[in-house]
Amino acid sequence: MNMKKWRILVADSHTIIRIGLLQLVSENFVSEELIEARSANETLLAIRANPSLDLIIIGTNLGQLDELIGKIRELSTKVRILVFAKNLHYPHAISYLIAGTNGFLTQNASAEEITKAVVKVLGNERYLCLELLEAMAQETFLNNVHRRKISPHKNKTDTPSSLNDKLSKRQKEIVDYLIKGESVSAIAIHLNIKISTVGTHKSIVFEKLGVKNVLELVEMYYGDLVV
Structure with missing residues (x-):
């Protein structure tokens, strides 16, 4: 059986969050590439260097995230974007969705919910957390x-x-x-x-x-x- 191998980027300025998300992804998904970025600039550089990325899991600590999402969309309309927020701030969450996000989670999410969200988004569905x-x-x-x-x-x-x-x-x-x-x-x-x-x-x-x-x-x- 042929299993799809995914190209996934994890972008967050906090090392422990990046490590945790990368570990979770590697344990639950067959990945051709797992890339990490520590800033908005590194995120955009990674997308330019890897135009066939399937998914970006992106933290909300990278500056003006709605602007960054807009820049990502200018580079790729196909890559899925899953926002991993420190907490829920409703106006910000809505602005991320309007900017082109495919899913939204908070850091309160369990490993099971994060995995479920990634599955949904990779399947071209939208995922919104219960909050x-x-x-x-x-x-x-x-x-x-x-x-x-x-x-x-x-x-x-x-x-x-x-x-x-x-x-x-x-x-x-x-x-x-x-x-x-x-x-x-x-x-x-x-x-x-x-x-x-x-x-x-x-x-x-x-x-x-x-x-x-x-x-x-x-x-x-x-x-x-x-x-």
């Missing part, structure tokens, strides 16, 4: 809410009183970030606490309020603001 899919659904929901002319007189960053009575100060802070579409990892950075701590608070909030996901939380929050 981004939830953020996109939430953004759609919020846009629909605003079209219904929710009260403009309340500060949307203040949690409604019915939620205030049930939540601690820290939990209210986390709710405020969740309804803005922030990921667990991003909230941990904002509040300078561990990701696991945010996850624990999030689970407690959901249990206290009787919601199953962020979309239900947003619906409850904005429902209290309807006039």
